Amino acid sequence: MGKRQAEELLEDLAVKDSPLSKKARVEDFPERKVQRNGQSPSVNGPRLEDDARNGKNILAAADQWQEELEEAAASPPATQAEGRQDEQDEEQSVYSAVSRQTAPTEGYSDLYLDTINRSVLDFDFEKLCSVSLSNINVYACLVCGKYYQGRGPKSHAYFHALEIGHHVYVNMQTKKVYVLPEGYEVTSKSLEDIKFVVDPQLPKDEVLQLDQVARDAWDLSGKKYRPGFVGMNNIKANDYFNAIIQALAHVPPLRNFFMLEDFSSHPTSFSELATRFSVLVRKIWNTRAFKTHVSPHELLQQISRQSNKKFDLLHQSDPVEFLSWFLNNMHLALGGSKTKPGTSIIHRVFQGKLKVESQRITAKADAGDRLRFEEAAEVIVDTTRYLMLTLDLPAAPLFQDELDRNIIPQVPLTSILSKYDGVKAQEHLSMRKRYRLLHPLPPYLLFHIKRFSKNKFVSERNPTIVTFPIRSLDIAPYVEPNPAMHPPGEPIWYDLVANVTHEAVRTRDDSVEGEAERKVWRVQIRDRARDEWLQVQDLFVERVAAETLFTKESYLMVWERRREGKRKEKGSN
Numbered sequence: 001m002g003k004r005q006a007e008e009l010l011e012d013l014a015v016k017d018s019p020l021s022k023k024a025r026v027e028d029f030p031e032r033k034v035q036r037n038g039q040s041p042s043v044n045g046p047r048l049e050d051d052a053r054n055g056k057n058i059l060a061a062a063d064q065w066q067e068e069l070e071e072a073a074a075s076p077p078a079t080q081a082e083g084r085q086d087e088q089d090e091e092q093s094v095y096s097a098v099s100r101q102t103a104p105t106e107g108y109s110d111l112y113l114d115t116i117n118r119s120v121l122d123f124d125f126e127k128l129c130s131v132s133l134s135n136i137n138v139y140a141c142l143v144c145g146k147y148y149q150g151r152g153p154k155s156h157a158y159f160h161a162l163e164i165g166h167h168v169y170v171n172m173q174t175k176k177v178y179v180l181p182e183g184y185e186v187t188s189k190s191l192e193d194i195k196f197v198v199d200p201q202l203p204k205d206e207v208l209q210l211d212q213v214a215r216d217a218w219d220l221s222g223k224k225y226r227p228g229f230v231g232m233n234n235i236k237a238n239d240y241f242n243a244i245i246q247a248l249a250h251v252p253p254l255r256n257f258f259m260l261e262d263f264s265s266h267p268t269s270f271s272e273l274a275t276r277f278s279v280l281v282r283k284i285w286n287t288r289a290f291k292t293h294v295s296p297h298e299l300l301q302q303i304s305r306q307s308n309k310k311f312d313l314l315h316q317s318d319p320v321e322f323l324s325w326f327l328n329n330m331h332l333a334l335g336g337s338k339t340k341p342g343t344s345i346i347h348r349v350f351q352g353k354l355k356v357e358s359q360r361i362t363a364k365a366d367a368g369d370r371l372r373f374e375e376a377a378e379v380i381v382d383t384t385r386y387l388m389l390t391l392d393l394p395a396a397p398l399f400q401d402e403l404d405r406n407i408i409p410q411v412p413l414t415s416i417l418s419k420y421d422g423v424k425a426q427e428h429l430s431m432r433k434r435y436r437l438l439h440p441l442p443p444y445l446l447f448h449i450k451r452f453s454k455n456k457f458v459s460e461r462n463p464t465i466v467t468f469p470i471r472s473l474d475i476a477p478y479v480e481p482n483p484a485m486h487p488p489g490e491p492i493w494y495d496l497v498a499n500v501t502h503e504a505v506r507t508r509d510d511s512v513e514g515e516a517e518r519k520v521w522r523v524q525i526r527d528r529a530r531d532e533w534l535q536v537q538d539l540f541v542e543r544v545a546a547e548t549l550f551t552k553e554s555y556l557m558v559w560e561r562r563r564e565g566k567r568k569e570k571g572s573n
Contacts, residue, residue: 101184110188112167112179118220120145123198124233124283124295127172131156139169142177142194151178170194193288199279200286207259210285211252214529220290228285229527231293231539237316238300239538243523244323245277245296246536247498247558249284250525251444257345259285274333276302293539319500319521320388320448320556327387341385350446353438354389355422355480356382358431372425372432383438388446391416392426393462413468416449420478437478439485445475445494447557451502461504461517467550470496470526470533473559494559499524501552524549 122145127138129149138147139157143166148157151169161167161180168186170177175195177186210228217227228250232242249255258278263271276299283294297313304312306329311322327346336344341351358380393416396409418424422436451462474491481488503520522537524544535544 101182110190113186113188113190115166116142116168116191116194117144118194118290121194121197121290122295123172125297126301127298129156138172139178140172140198141166142168142170147172151180151183153181170198172198175199196288197286197290200282200288202259202282202285202287204260207256207285210255211528214527215287217287217289219292223292225289225292226527226534226541227287227289229525229534229536229541230284230289231536231541232284233293233295233297234538235295235297235300235313238296238313239521240317240319240322240519241296241300241303241311241313242538243500243521243536244319244326244556245280245299246284246523246525247500247556249281250498251349251558251560253349253443254345255281255285258282271333273299273302273306273329277330316519318452323446323556324388346387349444350387350442351385352440352442352445354384354386354420355436355438356384356433357422357436358382358433361427361430361432388448389420390448390450392419392450393464393466396462396464408463408465410465410467413447413466413473416466417475417478422478422480436480437475438480439482441475441479441492441561443561444497445559445561447559449554449557451553451555463504463553465550465552466554468496468554468557470546470549472562493562495562496549496557497526497560498558499549499552499554500556502555503553521555522552524552 121140121142123140126135128135128147129138130146132149134149137150139149139151140147141157141160144164146160148160148169149155151157151171157169158181161169167179167181168177169180170191175198177188177191177195178184179186215227216224218224232246234242258274258281261278263275263278280294280296280299283289300313303326307325311317311325327350331344331346332338334344334346336347342348359377362377391413394409394411419426420435420437422434425432425434427433449466451464453460453462471493473494473496475494476486476490476492479486479492486492500521500523503522504517505520507516507518520537522535524533524535526533533544533546533549535542
């Protein structure tokens with residue numbers, strides 16, 4: 001078979017791309033290396049090949065190359081050192097320096113803002129980096145909602161922006177928004193709602209009108225809610241905590257103080273407790289929230305650390321024990337004194353004085369005279385301060401007949417308040433005691449109705465119902481008269497603000513008993529602007545009739561003193 005003739009001449013194919021020409025083009029850009037004399041060398045071989053391809057005189061190019069080497073060798077040492085330093089700086093900048101923009105490119109100021117997903121943003125949880133678990137310089141990704149530390153070239157937020165492609169971040173402390181990896185700050189007005197949700201701060205005039213003006217708000221999904229009356233997430237077993245925080249958030253002087261005060265100026269070691277409680281109160285009363293509930297996770301974590309895990313979100317605790325701990329530690333967090341009264345908003349709102357008269361019970365006293373104060377015996381008078389008053393329930397009947405088995409015992413609130421009338425005595429160890437309130441009374445009274453008693457074997461619950469008026473409770477019969485402080489015979493009116501209730505729910509258990517009681521805590525709070533009552537249990541908020549408040553097992557009550565000269569409200573009981 002004869003050979004097939006070539007279609008094109010070899011000289012015509014030389015100008016087309018070939019593997020040889022590709023290799024030559026790669027060799028035209030060799031990697032830069034640093035010589036000892038500090039100069040940037042050129043590769044002789046590829047340069048001569050390039051000259052040959054371009055038709056240049058190879059001998060002339062070699063002479064020029066030799067002249068460049070002689071000039072480099074003749075340069076002074078200082079010049080060589082400067083060149084060497086320049087080469088080192090240039091090499092280091094290639095690998096370590098990252099170009100960061102201080103401002104967006106002109107015409108692209110809203111770049112990446114359309115990737116923000118407000119529906120996944122939840123700023124209620126503790127501000128910890130999801131990678132390093134550090135709480136220093138934390139940023140929130142506005143695309144996925146996760147927390148990352150820093151925004152520098154070696155930070156977790158920077159790597160998240162490169163790997164995942166999420167570019168918009170907000171600093172959780174300064175509330176500034178940045179675009180990564182470019183690194184410039186975004187000042188768009190469309191981000192103001194996100195900055196407000198991070199730390200809601202209402203103006204003073206709006207805070208002072210929270211109880212006068214009825215306001216409705218809507219979340220991102222269009223669901224209607226009342227600011228101040230939102231559900232609180234029960235993460236595990238923190239319903240006791242939710243009820244107490246909801247009640248405190250509706251004490252106006254306390255609420256206004258924590259919504260308007262700047263706690264960053266407090267240098268005390270406990271200021272973090274006050275700061276996180278302030279943020280939670282502001283979120284409860286937020287008028288531009290993204291969702292209709294809040295999560296107390298951040299405050300709970302601080303309380304768990306500060307109380308050595310006595311109160312946490314995994315184990316249910318007693319609301320009154322938690323309130324007592326919380327008020328005392330908050331008093332110290334606000335710079336209050338352990339000895340001087342009235343040194344914090346906690347004492348100014350809740351603290352009062354109590355007169356205690358004590359007398360030793362003699363051995364010859366019979367059963368009927370054990371609680372009767374003897375005239376001849378010595379009476380010890382002492383004055384103490386209180387934040388909360390404990391009210392004792394009468395003993396529940398041990399036996400009931402067939403007809404009365406469904407009857408729940410009831411007692412009026414004024415009956416158990418007689419403990420503080422200064423006449424009725426109680427036995428405490430080997431002493432008989434009687435109590436009397438003293439002027440001036442605090443603006444708010446906390447009543448703890450003692451329902452649970454423990455011994456070595458079992459814990460008992462007293463199911464007695466306490467009946468009470470929601471307005472116009474007269475405290476004057478239980479206060480020591482003081483004409484300089486209050487006219488004798490004049491009533492001292494208190495109105496109900498919040499009522500924490502207990503409910504025992506029977507659940508099946510695998511133990512020998514077969515059934516166990518689970519405690520459920522709720523709080524009843526008053527909407528002053530609408531003159532309505534609402535019941536809050538974790539995430540559930542519902543209206544409740546004022547006439548049925550006492551039908552629950554009241555455990556903690558918050559009463560507000562009516563201002564002098566204020567007329568009695570209509571419909572009071």
